[in-house]
Amino acid sequence: MNDTGKSGRDDIPATTGERPTLKTIAYMTGLGITTVSRALKDAPDIGAETKERVRLIARQIGYQPNRAGVRLRTGKTNVIALVLSVDEELMGFTSQMVFGITEVLSTTQYHLVVTPHIHAKDSMVPIRYILDTGSADGVIISKIEPNDPRVRFMTERNMPFVTHGRSDMGIDHAFHDFDNEAYAYEAVERLAQCGRKRIAVVVPPSRFSFHDHARKGFLRAIRDFGLSEFPLGAITIETPLEKIRDFGQRLMQSDDRPDGIVSISGSSTIALVAGFEAAGVRIGEDIDIVSKQSAEFLNWIKPQIHTVNEDIKLAGRELAKALLARINGAPPETLQSISGPVWSSMAPKP
Secondary structure: OOOOOOOOOOOOOOOOOOOOOHHHHHHHHOOOHHHHHHHHOOOOOOOHHHHHHHHHHHHHHOOOOOHHHHHHHHOOOOEEEEEEEHHHHHHHHHHHHHHHHHHHHOOOOOEEEEEEEOOOOOOHHHHHHHHHHOOOOEEEEEOOOOOOHHHHHHHHOOOOEEEEOOOOOOOOOEEEEEOHHHHHHHHHHHHHHOOOOEEEEEOOOOOOHHHHHHHHHHHHHHHHOOOEEOOOOOOOOOOOHHHHHHHHHHHHOOOOOOOEEEEOOHHHHHHHHHHHHHOOOOEOOOEEEEEEEOOOOHHHHOOOOEEEEOOHHHHHHHHHHHHHHHHOOOOHHHOEEEEOOEEOOOOOOO
């Protein structure tokens, strides 16, 4: 070895103590820098085997593109922004969503940045910031409203975006959604099969689209199976959990109470069960509960709860794929998908 600290060749890039570059990958693969660059960008004229070899080396040495340089050259940030309400962290929603998205992005040049916000405040604030600063190439949003200003704003500004949920405003946009209408209908049907007659439903606040979907399925099932609705007043899935627990205890200590519950939220279900049991009510005997969950955990706590799974990792993957396609110019009306309810294998039979 010569006294320069290199392996006898001045054109070999350093592999220790320095940030890996395209030149590093080119040396390690025996390819040209241009070929390496195009392979990392998934260029169609580069073979699949070459792309995989380049990506493998890039992962092994921890290569990251210089975002400032990329932006100067291409006008792109290689960033996808996921805007989530902070209350969606409950029960691992955020981690599962992020896991699904990054599964898809891991083979691309894109990086995920999570932008938290408080939905009760102006939901436009993080969207305006992203668009005004040009800090992302595409945006994923959730908690969609029927007439959602974020959808309108990003459509008008030609920002590629995808929504977790559907709007109802006459604008075609990319989305992935869970079929809450089908879930609510099937949940009421399950309670009818259990012999329940007075059914209550814990729904999202009325400002959200999935409130309307869940109510539609619930009311249709109530009519079809000849049951009656027990109103819960102002209780929604966004009511603080301790208030839901206290409400559940008071409800079950009264003479006028439901014998079946449909819940759209696993965390709300846990709070209700805590209140019911504090009042001496036995789940599966005095009352039956059907709950949606984003991970199979409710039956570990209470095997008597009838559970339906919403696959949030799947939603993350579908959202990421739709957004990448939108960034590449695919029409939004071709990037719309809905996943149906799946009854948990751990749920009791009616």
